[in-house]
Amino acid sequence: MIxxxxxxxxxxxxxxxxxxxxxxxxxxxxxxxDRMMVTDFTALTYDYEEGNESLRRQIAPHPDRVLGYFTxxxxxFGDHMVELLDRYVTEYGFRGLKIYSVPPLQIIDDPYMIxxxxxxxxxxxxxxxxxxxxxxxxxARQVPDxxxxxxxxxxxxxANGDWRRSIAAAKRFPNIYLDTASSCFDNGMIEFxxxxxxxxxxxxxxxxxxxxxxxxxxxxxxxxxSREEKELILHGNIDRLLKWRET
Amino acid sequence: MxxxxxxxxxxxxxxxxxxxxxxxxxxxxxxxxxxxVFLCSLRSIFTDPQTGNTExxxxxxxxxxxxxxxxxxxxxxxxxKRYVEDCEEAGACLIKFFPRxxxxxxxxxxxxxxxxxxxxxxxxxxxxPYRIMMNWGLPMCNIxxxxxxxxxxxxxxxxxxxxxYLLELQSTLDVMRRRKNVFVETSGMMAFRxxxxxxRKVGAERILHGSAIPLQNPAIGPLxxxxxxxxxxxxxxxxxxxxxxxxxxxx
Numbered sequence: 001m002i003x004x005x006x007x008x009x010x011x012x013x014x015x016x017x018x019x020x021x022x023x024x025x026x027x028x029x030x031x032x033x034d035r036m037m038v039t040d041f042t043a044l045t046y047d048y049e050e051g052n053e054s055l056r057r058q059i060a061p062h063p064d065r066v067l068g069y070f071t072x073x074x075x076x077f078g079d080h081m082v083e084l085l086d087r088y089v090t091e092y093g094f095r096g097l098k099i100y101s102v103p104p105l106q107i108i109d110d111p112y113m114i115x116x117x118x119x120x121x122x123x124x125x126x127x128x129x130x131x132x133x134x135x136x137x138x139x140a141r142q143v144p145d146x147x148x149x150x151x152x153x154x155x156x157x158x159a160n161g162d163w164r165r166s167i168a169a170a171k172r173f174p175n176i177y178l179d180t181a182s183s184c185f186d187n188g189m190i191e192f193x194x195x196x197x198x199x200x201x202x203x204x205x206x207x208x209x210x211x212x213x214x215x216x217x218x219x220x221x222x223x224x225x226s227r228e229e230k231e232l233i234l235h236g237n238i239d240r241l242l243k244w245r246e247t
Numbered sequence: 248m249x250x251x252x253x254x255x256x257x258x259x260x261x262x263x264x265x266x267x268x269x270x271x272x273x274x275x276x277x278x279x280x281x282x283x284v285f286l287c288s289l290r291s292i293f294t295d296p297q298t299g300n301t302e303x304x305x306x307x308x309x310x311x312x313x314x315x316x317x318x319x320x321x322x323x324x325x326x327x328k329r330y331v332e333d334c335e336e337a338g339a340c341l342i343k344f345f346p347r348x349x350x351x352x353x354x355x356x357x358x359x360x361x362x363x364x365x366x367x368x369x370x371x372x373x374x375x376p377y378r379i380m381m382n383w384g385l386p387m388c389n390i391x392x393x394x395x396x397x398x399x400x401x402x403x404x405x406x407x408x409x410x411x412y413l414l415e416l417q418s419t420l421d422v423m424r425r426r427k428n429v430f431v432e433t434s435g436m437m438a439f440r441x442x443x444x445x446x447r448k449v450g451a452e453r454i455l456h457g458s459a460i461p462l463q464n465p466a467i468g469p470l471x472x473x474x475x476x477x478x479x480x481x482x483x484x485x486x487x488x489x490x491x492x493x494x495x496x497x498x
Contacts, residue, residue, distance in 0.1 A: 215471055
């Protein structure tokens with residue numbers, strides 16, 4: 001059983017991708033992924049209203065296979081965003097919030113972001129934050145009830161590939177989790193994350209269709225960790241976080 | 248059989264390295280079917296090229312069927328002129344260049360031209376890692392400079408190492424399109440269907456397997472080739488046949 005907490009759909013000129021649901025489902029079948037948590041590229045980089053509406057339509061036929069993240073470029077489009085997040089979760093069944101830090105103009109450690117994070121905490125949904133460890137720590141301090149997943153666990157250009165810094169954040173803050181999706185396969189990274197932050201803080205993600213999900217799965221399965229730890233990372237931990245909303 | 252062009256030995260200054268002893272690497276190589284690794288000293292990158300190269304020669308002497316040397320030299324350190332002796336003693340070997348770590352501009356150093364001329368004469372591949380390993384925090388070199396060198400030294404086989412995707416891959420492809428004496432090594436390639444894309448763009452005969460053992464998990468290097476939707480003949484080329492031809496290796 002595998003649940004992938006980090007998947008994209010749609011068009012993204014910056015990374016030369018145009019991925020539809022058929023591609024995602026076919027790829028998930030090939031590599032053995034049972035459930036995907038998906039964010040729309042248009043919502044992430046251009047127009048959150050258009051992108052989330054597109055995602056809503058595309059995931060509707062696949063309720064057991066594909067879960068939606070309500071996705072935004074920034075928190076600066078007004079109170080309407082909070083209302084829309086509420087509607088997408090309570091009426092349309094979206095299961096998370098995705099936020100994306102691309103400094104200097106697209107930042108997440110921003111006063112305008114806080115009402116959205118507070119709403120996500122109220123709705124009991126996880127927040128996938130493409131960001132640095134420092135930004136996640138700041139948000140975790142400001143909204144202690146928010147469940148923040150540090151996307152790429154520091155292995156992205158703006159976080160300088162510093163996975164040890166992200167692991168330190170997850171160790172220090174009870175509400176910071178780590179997503180394993182990234183181009184980095186540094187030897188011992190997953191083992192160290194378990195030793196420092198605890199296996200329950202680590203969630204499997206792939207960044208499909210930018211990265212190769214078969215290699216991302218092997219990052220977990222080929223680590224020197226126990227079978228139980230692999231299962232927790234590959235699905236147990238995110239399944240537990242998703243159940244938070246049902247409690 | 249799998250030949251790995253991109254292995255390292257020594258300490259890693261940024262975090263404690265796991266499974267980095269020669270014995271631990273051999274165990275991992277056996278687990279993932281890697282027959283031979285071209286080993287480069289991390290000491291030679293970060294502090295002392297000559298002592299690092301000597302360390303590698305000693306490991307190769309102990310395990311001649313499992314390791315081959317990847318030497319490195321700086322224009323500014325003692326022992327740089329030993330490259331002729333090192334390579335003649337070693338047989339199959341490659342030379343790696345680390346201009347960012349050794350702080351020089353390749354085009355300004357006559358020593359680099361001298362050694363690249365030697366590589367061309369002896370058909371010794373010159374491997375220039377875009378970064379030491381695929382981690383976003385490490386300094387990167389200029390891929391187009393490799394293209395300039397490949398033009399000046401057409402007899403020298405150049406290998407671009409540890410490129411990942413997008414701009415760095417596009418620059419690598421541009422250089423490979425212009426210069427037939429440029430090859431690419433796979434340890435940094437993590438994108439979706441990237442191996443298939445590269446085979447379509449440049450042909451399997453110009454792609455060589457690397458894992459970046461023990462800096463990166465060595466399971467991933469072979470897996471990305473085995474999983475690629477390419478012919479078995481192309482997989483064999485990438486995993487070992489191209490290296491056998493380039494280094495005149497029988498095993």
